[in-house]
Amino acid sequence: xxxxxxxxxxxxxxxxxxxxxxxxxxxxxxxxxxxxxxxxxxxxxxxxxxxxxxxxxxxxxxxxxxxxxxxxxxxxxxxxxxxxxxxxxxxxxxxxxxxxxxxxxxxxxxxxxxxxxxxxxxxxxxxxxxxxxxxxxxxxxxxxxxxxxxxxxxxxxxxxxxxxxxxxxxxxxxxxxxxxxxxxxxxxxxxxxxxxxxxxxxxxxxxxxxxxxxxxxxxxxxxxxxxxxxxxxxxxxxxxxxxxxxxxxxxxxxxxxxxxxxxxxxxxxxxxxxxxxxxxxxxxxxxxxxxxxxxxxxxxxxxxxxxxxxxxxxxxxxxxxxxxxxxxxxxxxxxxxxxxxxxxxxxxxxxxxxxxxxxxxxxxxxxxxxxxxxxxxxxxxxxxxxxxxxxxxxxxxxxxxxxxxxxxxxxxxxxxxxxxxxxxxxxxxxxxxxxxxxxxxxxxxxxxxxxxxxxxxxxxxxxxxxxxxxxxxxxxxxxxxxxxxxxxxxxxxxxxxxxxxxxxxxxxxxxxxxxxxxxxxxxxxxxxxxxxxxxxxxxxxxxxxxxxxxxxxxxxxxxxxxxxxxxxxxxxxxxxxxxxxxxxxxxxxxxxxxxxxxxxxxxxxxxxxxxxxxxxxxxxxxxxxxxxxxxxxxxxxxxxxxxxxxxxxxxxxxxxxxxxxxxxxxxxxxxxxxxxxxxxxxxxxxxxxxxxxxxxxxxxxxxxxxxxxxxxxxxxxxxxxxxxxxxxxxxxxxxxxxxxxxxxxxxxxxxxxxxxxxxxxxxxxxxxxxxxxxxxxxxxxxxxxxxxxxxx
Numbered sequence: 063x064x065x066x067x068x069x070x071x072x073x074x075x076x077x078x079x080x081x082x083x084x085x086x087x088x089x090x091x092x093x094x095x096x097x098x099x100x101x102x103x104x105x106x107x108x109x110x111x112x113x114x115x116x117x118x119x120x121x122x123x124x125x126x127x128x129x130x131x132x133x134x135x136x137x138x139x140x141x142x143x144x145x146x147x148x149x150x151x152x153x154x155x156x157x158x159x160x161x162x163x164x165x166x167x168x169x170x171x172x173x174x175x176x177x178x179x180x181x182x183x184x185x186x187x188x189x190x191x192x193x194x195x196x197x198x199x200x201x202x203x204x205x206x207x208x209x210x211x212x213x214x215x216x217x218x219x220x221x222x223x224x225x226x227x228x229x230x231x232x233x234x235x236x237x238x239x240x241x242x243x244x245x246x247x248x249x250x251x252x253x254x255x256x257x258x259x260x261x262x263x264x265x266x267x268x269x270x271x272x273x274x275x276x277x278x279x280x281x282x283x284x285x286x287x288x289x290x291x292x293x294x295x296x297x298x299x300x301x302x303x304x305x306x307x308x309x310x311x312x313x314x315x316x317x318x319x320x321x322x323x324x325x326x327x328x329x330x331x332x333x334x335x336x337x338x339x340x341x342x343x344x345x346x347x348x349x350x351x352x353x354x355x356x357x358x359x360x361x362x363x364x365x366x367x368x369x370x371x372x373x374x375x376x377x378x379x380x381x382x383x384x385x386x387x388x389x390x391x392x393x394x395x396x397x398x399x400x401x402x403x404x405x406x407x408x409x410x411x412x413x414x415x416x417x418x419x420x421x422x423x424x425x426x427x428x429x430x431x432x433x434x435x436x437x438x439x440x441x442x443x444x445x446x447x448x449x450x451x452x453x454x455x456x457x458x459x460x461x462x463x464x465x466x467x468x469x470x471x472x473x474x475x476x477x478x479x480x481x482x483x484x485x486x487x488x489x490x491x492x493x494x495x496x497x498x499x500x501x502x503x504x505x506x507x508x509x510x511x512x513x514x515x516x517x518x519x520x521x522x523x524x525x526x527x528x529x530x531x532x533x534x535x536x537x538x539x540x541x542x543x544x545x546x547x548x549x550x551x552x553x554x555x556x557x558x559x560x561x562x563x564x565x566x567x568x569x570x571x572x573x574x575x576x577x578x579x580x581x582x583x584x585x586x587x588x589x590x591x592x593x594x595x596x597x598x599x600x601x602x603x604x605x606x607x608x609x610x611x612x613x614x615x616x617x618x619x620x621x622x623x624x625x626x627x628x629x630x631x632x633x634x635x636x637x638x639x640x641x642x643x644x645x646x647x648x649x650x651x652x653x654x655x656x657x658x659x660x661x662x663x664x665x666x667x668x669x670x671x672x673x674x675x676x677x678x679x680x681x682x683x684x685x686x687x688x689x690x691x692x693x694x695x696x697x698x699x700x701x702x703x704x705x706x707x708x709x710x711x712x713x714x715x716x717x718x719x720x721x722x723x724x725x726x727x728x729x730x731x732x733x734x735x736x737x738x739x740x741x742x743x744x745x746x747x748x749x750x751x752x753x754x755x756x757x758x759x760x761x762x763x764x765x766x767x768x769x770x771x772x773x774x775x776x777x778x779x780x781x782x783x784x785x786x787x788x789x790x791x792x793x794x795x796x797x798x799x800x801x802x803x804x805x806x807x808x809x810x811x812x813x814x815x816x817x818x819x820x821x822x823x824x825x826x827x828x829x830x831x832x833x834x835x836x837x838x839x840x841x842x843x844x845x846x847x848x849x850x851x852x853x854x
Contacts, residue, residue: 073307076127078397079159079411080303082404083123084351085392086155089177090184091116091370092385097177098394098402103386105376112375113185114192115148117368118232120350121264122152126419128310129228130160132318133413139224142419143203144194145211145241146232146264148369151184153194153201157420159404160412162199165421166572174402196566196573200420202427202536204563207555209238210529215259216247217533218424221475223329225257225424225537226321233265233274240525240556245291247526248339250500252514253328255475258321261293261341266348268365277345284343294320294338299345301363306346313342336502353388356381428574428636430538432476437466439630443655444622449671450696450847453648456622456689457584460629460644461490464542467633468496468517471540478534479518480527481544488544488584489646493518524552531579532560540577540633547583547643548599557602557639561609564637568612575636582629583643586752587776588690588789594782600753600775603719606641607757611728615640616719618752620692621651623658624717631662643752645689647785650847652692665718665730668740671849672696672713674703680712681810682803683741687716688752691775694789695750696847697796702803705817709807714740722761734766743767746806750794751775772802786838790828797821 089097091114096107122144133140144153157163158180163170170176170183183189190197193205203214215229235241251259265277276284281297288295296317298309317340324337349367354360361371372388375381399405416422423429442463444454464479471477479485479493486494498513499520505512519530524545531541560579567573587600606614615638619625625644632640652669653661661667673680682702686695692715699711716722723731732740741747743766751758755773762768779791789795801821804814831839 073304073311075407075411076131076311077303077307079130079408080123080127081392082159082397082408083127083152083155084120085389085394085397086158086177086180087119087123087151088116088352088389089181090114090151090154092375093181095178097174097181098398099386099389103382103389105382108376108382108385109186110376111185112370112373114151115369116151116352116371117268117348117365118146118149118264118266119152120352121266121344121346122146122149122230123156124306124310124346124350125228125230125262125264125344126152126156127411128307128314129419130412131311132314133417133419134411136318137417138226138318139417139422139424140226140228140419141202141218141422141425142200143211143215143218143227143229144201144205145203145208145230145235147205147208147235148193149230150191150193150195150198150205153198154180154184154190157199159408160418160420162418162420166199172403177402196563196570200418200422200425202425202533204559206562207559208232208235209240209525210532210556210559211235212241212244212259212261213247213526213529214533214536215261216244216251217530218537219251219257219259220478220530220534221255221539222257222424222537223255227257227259228262229259230262230264233263233267233277234269236263236276237274240523240529243523243526244529245288245293246521247530248292249336249502250519250521251339252500252502253324253337255515258325258339260317260321263288263341263343265343265345266350267363268348268368270368271365288341288343292336292338293341295341295343297343297345299343301347301350303351310344316340317342335504351391353384356384424537426572426574427536427538428576431574431576432474432538434467434477434540434577434633435470435474436630436633437463437470439463439626440655442626444651446623446651446654448849449652450650452651454622454651455489455646455648456619456625456644457582457646458489458492459622460582460625461492463626463629464490465492465496468493472496472517476539477517478531478539478541479544480531480541481518481520482522482524482527482546482549483520484544484546484585485518485520487646488582490544524549525556528553528556532556535576535579538576542580542582542633544582544584546597547586547602548597550581550583550602551599554602554605557605558609561613561639564613564639565610568637578632578635578638578640580632581639581641583641584646586643586645587780588752589645589647589785595780598776598780600643603641603643603753604757606639607719607761609639611720611723613637613639614720615730617642617717618688618719619644619662619717620686620689620715621649621653621658623651623653623655624662626655627658627662628717643688649689650693661715662717665721666714666716666732666740669713669715672699673711674699675710675712677710679742680710680745682709682807683712683714683745683747684799684803685714685716685741685747685749686751687719687749687758690789691750691752691794694794694796694799697845698799698803700848701796701800701821705800706810706814709810711803719757719761722758724764737765738767741765741767741771745770746803747771748799748802748806749773750799770806772806774799774802784832784836784838786828786842787832790825795825797825
């Protein structure tokens with residue numbers, strides 16, 4: 063066992079280090095100049111706008127200082143995840159004290175001038191954010207939104223056997239749904255192969271203006287709650303610094319002794335059941351060591367300490383004195399030498415090199431990234447002797463490919479598949495030929511595909527699936543998240559945060575690229591045989607399209623071979639978010655592998671085999687994006703071809719949705735010349751789209767032919783019904799598409815009256831038939847594509 067740190071001198075030095083971090087944190091919030099108070103504080107030394115959050119910061123600094131001691135004493139590999147969102151002053155302060163900040167940003171030097179720049183940049187135009195953002199060394203966790211710290215911590219620990227992830231959870235954050243679910247992540251952590259997570263629940267009592275729930279629970283009730291989650295909570299409570307240092311040091315030693323015992327037992331062939339991992343509950347005052355009160359109102363230990371405890375400092379001399387007394391209480395002259403550098407004995411308290419939490423390579427995962435070994439996707443190609451072959455389940459074919467991905471990377475353990483209990487439902491069953499689902503609870507003899515070392519992670523929380531994957535990617539690994547299309551909306555905000563992280567990270571030369579976040583959205587809007595309206599929402603792609611153009615990609619492969627091409631491509635990319643939408647039901651197959659490769663490489667193209675045009679000027683363009691819209695478009699073309707043999711129809715299929723944007727707006731976008739070549743400048747375009755119609759208008763609004771683009775998609779009409787009835791309800795079916803073409807082609811309205819009447823009659827018959835028989839008409843179920851040659 064390690065000898066605990068309990069000597070007065072050692073803890074006294076640690077207290078000075080903590081005071082230095084607190085001093086730098088206050089300075090960042092308040093000061094423009096006079097960084098070490100070498101003269102009396104003046105209004106001109108104060109920032110004109112005081113922005114930042116003090117309340118959580120001293121507790122974060124306290125934890126950081128103590129973890130540094132443990133790292134040095136035990137030679138640990140550790141990263142620090144800061145859950146309290148706006149604890150940025152503390153995170154920046156500690157990375158500066160360790161020297162990492164100056165190494166990455168040489169202009170922020172280890173002297174008085176560097177301190178001045180450090181303070182000035184915080185929450186200042188042209189500077190850095192107030193939270194632990196990508197700019198902060200050692201951070202993998204965007205602090206802008208609460209709820210995801212613990213799930214990110216576990217994602218980082220999976221397949222990282224030597225890593226310890228210290229995760230500080232604010233008591234405000236602990237009230238969020240994602241964090242509440244995250245406590246269950248310990249049921250998926252394998253001590254034999256994974257690293258360790260040390261949750262530190264920081265109870266300082268208050269949010270912005272209210273008490274926090276967990277802080278008001280009696281200690282015995284809180285202990286029962288956390289124990290019920292499967293943790294072994296250790297409590298550190300108080301406010302007197304010397305006592306708290308002693309308690310924290312002893313408690314951390316106890317926690318790390320237990321972690322080591324758990325890992326040694328598991329790795330030496332001991333019991334492999336789920337252990338009860340230690341965690342720490344730190345109860346300390348909000349705004350600890352700050353002003354006790356201001357203007358007769360309580361501050362320390364109350365919500366008034368949350369942001370800026372003393373305001374109006376430039377104009378209120380009394381408040382200026384309070385700030386100066388507060389900052390001088392840390393005794394900066396004893397912490398920094400004449401040059402403004404941290405004194406030598408305190409520098410020695412920080413770990414060195416990559417053992418510094420701010421310099422740990424796991425917190426810059428791109429530096430550890432290993433190439434993902436990928437199989438030849440062509441080996442899984444579906445034979446398509448002619449368009450309309452099949453039917454095949456596209457995602458089942460994809461599952462075979464993912465099985466090989468898992469097998470090829472089994473030894474490296476660098477790929478995981480995440481999903482909310484939907485791997486089999488989404489037809490990815492083949493992966494279970496290569497691995498199991500991770501499960502650390504008891505396994506019954508009749509259970510199937512459960513194991514301690516599985517590469518598939520399933521839990522009925524989209525938040526956990528995404529958070530685990532983000533933590534996994536941010537520490538250098540690879541993965542894919544498969545989800546029902548309608549319920550991926552649950553992680554809308556998580557997607558937002560990750561997209562913002564990537565966008566900022568790309569501007570930082572020291573941040574190395576990480577593997578892309580890849581989504582497979584299946585069980586989509588058009589086939590919900592078991593569910594219905596509640597499971598019908600294709601709008602996630604609308605959110606995705608809002609983000610920076612070079613970050614996001616949206617793919618709608620029309621068949622299995624194109625899905626293989628797209629999946630392989632996405633798994634090879636970095637620093638992006640790729641969204642793939644693909645159905646799991648049996649469907650016709652349109653493209654050979656060679657055709658699929660060419661089509662996916664272009665992202666969009668004319669399917670000449672499907673059209674009837676003989677010149678570059680068709681009468682109508684029938685466009686489609688998505689597997690069901692492609693099917694219905696081709697069926698509509700077949701109807702038009704039979705009704706109007708002389709009509710010139712062009713079929714355009716879109717697999718890369720971003721290709722519709724102008725090239726100036728997206729790297730995959732078409733030039734105006736290319737767009738006009740496909741869609742013409744003046745012919746009607748009937749566009750069948752997988753999602754909400756406005757998306758196509760939004761992407762094409764400034765094209766020359768936009769006024770002639772008529773989009774049909776999901777109109778928020780749904781229920782539990784037959785597959786064809788779903789498209790009819792939303793007027794995306796072949797009959798409505800054909801009628802739209804008749805109405806839009808000049809001179810065809812009167813000529814096509816009888817055809818329109820026939821199509822309306824078929825819709826009326828369909829309506830009657832499905833409500834009487836509960837299935838689609840035989841002509842719909844048995845429809846197949848006929849080539850022009852067959853017709854001729």
